[in-house]
Amino acid sequence: DAMVIQNPRYQVTQFGKPVTLSCSQTLNHNVMYWYQQKSSQAPKLLFHYYDKDFNNEADTPDNFQSRRPNTSFCFLDIRSPGLGDAAMYLCATSRGLAGAETQYFGPGTRLLVL
């Protein structure tokens, strides 16, 4: 009965080779988020979708893009990964109906850049 699913759990890519991470949810939540968490650091929000509306954080590098083709799926695209992009990438969802909603996280995808 997994609610927020991320694939793959581990991803190895080469420096500069585009990579896509996937997130799906069975909660029918309006909002989907992508966070980056580097080793021993707090999760940092990259961007989120409220329905089809994309909201980018000001300090998210242009190298990071996202797509949400439907309510259930959201993708994180890294166009040209650098060594500094190695991290755990966390997807989260919330209902988003009235703000202050709980965010539920997936298990994460650990990205390694060689």
Add this chain to the structure above:
Amino acid sequence: EDQVTQSPEALRLQEGESSSLNCSYTVSGLRGLFWYRQDPGKGPEFLFTLYSAGEEKEKERLKATLTKKESFLHITAPKPEDSATYLCSLLQGAQKLVFGQGTRLTINP
């Protein structure tokens, strides 16, 4: 600027030894304070949401409390399976969670 500071960074306890984790915060208008548990290599697992000073919530051996400046996560008679990193976060704006650095808790048998 909204800020979340957690202390201590790491805490080692013996099984059964109760203690508290601290989360100090500054925010212009609290809209929600969230506690999560994160095991190594996994995503954060939701524990509690607190909305106003004086509010308390409990779950098994955990109890979260909130004042106007800080939140505490009290752990009573912990077990080794309570070992994890505990994250405190604030809602900033409508949707953004701002996290503290976390407290890494180890419970020795």
